[in-house]
Amino acid sequence: MTVLRLPFIVLLTGLLGLAGCSVHQPVSLYQLDSGTPGQPQQSAGMSVVLGPISLADYLQRETLLQRQPDGSLTAATDGRWAGSLSSDINQLLVRQLAWRLDSQRVVLAPAIAGSTPDVQVLLSITRLDSGTRQPAILDAQWRLLDRRGQVRDNRIVHLEQQHTGTSAAQVQAQGELLQRLAEQLSVALKPLANQPLVENRKAPAPAPAKQAGPEKPKIPMASPIRTDMEVFRF
16 A cells, blocks of 8 residues: 555645745846936035925836736736835936936935925826837826926927837836936936026115104284374375
8 A cells, every 4th residue: 555655745745846836936026227327526516305296106116017018917927026116216317317417416305304495206107017018108297397486398208219028128117218218307307407586575665754844933924903093295
């Protein structure tokens, strides 16, 4: 009986081993590529506050999504984001803008209390995805506010990037799209670098009241004096 049971035990062990391999199959983790931005040199360069940055709801997860030919989205089985995609996007854009503007004063919102940046960038990313047969696509919109809070630029951007189809190639293409977005954004920001300082406008002080001079003595009006005397003329 021992001889008959041995093949069955060996077969069962092999099946369990294969099941374990399929369950614990390693999954690749991906981060966006920020390129090779240089280190900005100017510590007193252009002051830019980036954000708030609004990210589409479907992008706020660790799942690496795949765009299908019919437009639907499915979760990738061979990879996922290594952390917060929103955080990766923020850091990529900050580093790219700081390098392209050559300024150490590019920061994420919120701004430091009491400071007035040269420009605040309000950015909305409504699409950032790709598929094995679909190009990487980025849809975004920005608004630039100057020192006075006035809108100086408003632009809608649509960018596409081809790739070879693998998950790694798709992530690479999405990172390149964000780098191109930062390049276009830096071009729009540069003309706003030399803005006049905003001065606090104070209401004009009221003119001092004129001091009245010493009153002049009033001369009484002459009035005829009537008497009972009669005047005779000859």
